Amino acid sequence: MKVTIRRLIVPVVLLVATAALAMQQSRAPFPHAQHAKLFPTCAGCHSGIVSGDSALMFPSPDDCAQCHNGSDVRRIAWTGPSARVTNLKFSHTEHATMSAQGGTAADCANCHGLQAGRDTAWMHIAGADPSACLACHRAPQHLAASADCSTCHKTLVQATTLSATAIAAFPKPSSHSNPDWLARHAPQNAGQMAQCAICHARESCARCHPNADKLPAIKALGSDARVASLVRNVLPVYFTPAAHRETKWAYGHGADARANPQTCASCHTQTSCRSCHIGNLGADVIAKLPDAKPGRAPGVVLVKASRAGAAPLDAAPPARAVNAAEVTRPLAPQDTVLMRVHVHPDGFATNHKSAAASGQLNCQGCHQPRDCTSCHDGVSTRRDFHPDDFMARHANSAYTQDQNCSSCHRVETFCRSCHQKSGIATTGGVRGTAHTGQPLWLLQHGQAARQGLTTCTSCHQQRDCLRCHSSLGMHVNPHGPDFNAQAMGSRNMQMCMVCHLTNPLKK
Numbered sequence: 001m002k003v004t005i006r007r008l009i010v011p012v013v014l015l016v017a018t019a020a021l022a023m024q025q026s027r028a029p030f031p032h033a034q035h036a037k038l039f040p041t042c043a044g045c046h047s048g049i050v051s052g053d054s055a056l057m058f059p060s061p062d063d064c065a066q067c068h069n070g071s072d073v074r075r076i077a078w079t080g081p082s083a084r085v086t087n088l089k090f091s092h093t094e095h096a097t098m099s100a101q102g103g104t105a106a107d108c109a110n111c112h113g114l115q116a117g118r119d120t121a122w123m124h125i126a127g128a129d130p131s132a133c134l135a136c137h138r139a140p141q142h143l144a145a146s147a148d149c150s151t152c153h154k155t156l157v158q159a160t161t162l163s164a165t166a167i168a169a170f171p172k173p174s175s176h177s178n179p180d181w182l183a184r185h186a187p188q189n190a191g192q193m194a195q196c197a198i199c200h201a202r203e204s205c206a207r208c209h210p211n212a213d214k215l216p217a218i219k220a221l222g223s224d225a226r227v228a229s230l231v232r233n234v235l236p237v238y239f240t241p242a243a244h245r246e247t248k249w250a251y252g253h254g255a256d257a258r259a260n261p262q263t264c265a266s267c268h269t270q271t272s273c274r275s276c277h278i279g280n281l282g283a284d285v286i287a288k289l290p291d292a293k294p295g296r297a298p299g300v301v302l303v304k305a306s307r308a309g310a311a312p313l314d315a316a317p318p319a320r321a322v323n324a325a326e327v328t329r330p331l332a333p334q335d336t337v338l339m340r341v342h343v344h345p346d347g348f349a350t351n352h353k354s355a356a357a358s359g360q361l362n363c364q365g366c367h368q369p370r371d372c373t374s375c376h377d378g379v380s381t382r383r384d385f386h387p388d389d390f391m392a393r394h395a396n397s398a399y400t401q402d403q404n405c406s407s408c409h410r411v412e413t414f415c416r417s418c419h420q421k422s423g424i425a426t427t428g429g430v431r432g433t434a435h436t437g438q439p440l441w442l443l444q445h446g447q448a449a450r451q452g453l454t455t456c457t458s459c460h461q462q463r464d465c466l467r468c469h470s471s472l473g474m475h476v477n478p479h480g481p482d483f484n485a486q487a488m489g490s491r492n493m494q495m496c497m498v499c500h501l502t503n504p505l506k507k
Contacts, residue, residue: 111128155222205218208297265289269298466498
């Protein structure tokens, strides 16, 4: 017998099929096909679908006993299925009412076994296909980025019957696998926020965002203990924004941080910034970032690189677990909690003089005095500053002042110890071995001394000069024609007294 159902049959069959799926693990589903000749409609057993009366959604044991009385047919102990554990919010009653009012969208043929491509025999019931929902509701593909998930699903916080295991098994939308997903995943409107709430709770975001309690989109999700248990031991995953990869980012990020510190707080804590900002530079902005506290996302852990690099931020595979007391698994390759910071470009260590002198950078924001004095103390023995074989050919660079040797070396002691061994440093006599090849050098050395007196001190001591240029020596005036004795004396008269026994300005 061919039956066309428009009122109650479609939703009834749908509900029975759904119940059957839920019972598969514990018992066999109801054998609809065996009862095909007994029930011309579904309303006889499932009249509660339209009325909304839960007691009449499924037949009672007494209804079944009318046939299964032990005499005519063996007795059975069948009961309706228990409530299905799901996050769906589908209502058979609402769809049945729409069908009863003349609509066709909710007919059984659209969802269960009577549609094209399936068994069309009466009471051959099949599970509902999600594609049927998408066809009627004119929705895009399931899990599509533009889909309105709330049409069919409850929010995760509302789906209280789901276990943590079931939540962990949620399918992942294809959009989440895009390389730039993390960079643009923040919801931009109420519709996108509603989408996030279907699969995520506040703890989903708080795993990575140290400022989760400050962001309205995250606060709107609601808290969920099941999600908290899933993310408790999972380290956050961060990405490096495109702007951060620009060469000048490390120098110019202060303006952006000051304009919108909460943007920085999405990935950074105060500890992140203070890994470089050990001075007062940016202290007012850093204070607006969240603290790295137990139970809160650690933020990107920044570590200053041991040498300058071309990239301002360079993701580095961490060698140890961050917050090891709270982490029970090793870091996976995709975890990027730890990042190495390259602030200065290549070669900056040997070419930072201009930047430091011009005020382009506030060195004290990241450096302490010992960072400078480790080289600029006059006794540095670092061997990684000069190129190979520099010692053998350094004379020309020292004389022409291509490099300021006194920035790192105390030339009176550092240079002389080697020059004396080489026989080119004076031992107190007027004649030195370095200038013997230049006729009348003694009468012409003034220009060279004024050009680079530090090069002279690498071989000569002060007493060598005072033998001629002092009141006790030969009274040779070392000052040029434009020398302003009055101005120099007003600055530091003690310097004048090195050569003059008395104040020369009082004569």
